[in-house]
Amino acid sequence: MSRRRGIMSEEFKEELAKELGFYDTVQKEGWGGIRARDAGNMVKRAIEIAESQLANNKGRS
Secondary structure, eight states: OOOOOOSSOHHHHHHHHHHHTOHHHHHHHOGGGSOHHHHHHHHHHHHHHHHHHHHHHHHHO
């Protein structure tokens, strides 16, 4: 089975993990050590950031 390449950069994922409070788990156990809820919250936050950036860019056009 082939492995998909991630859309989010490693730096962005780490920034989100720090913001959401589970970066220590990532450091100790890697990404596989985080809870499904944390992963979901990370994706949710990334979407919120993307939507906010799109809205800001729309206002500038």
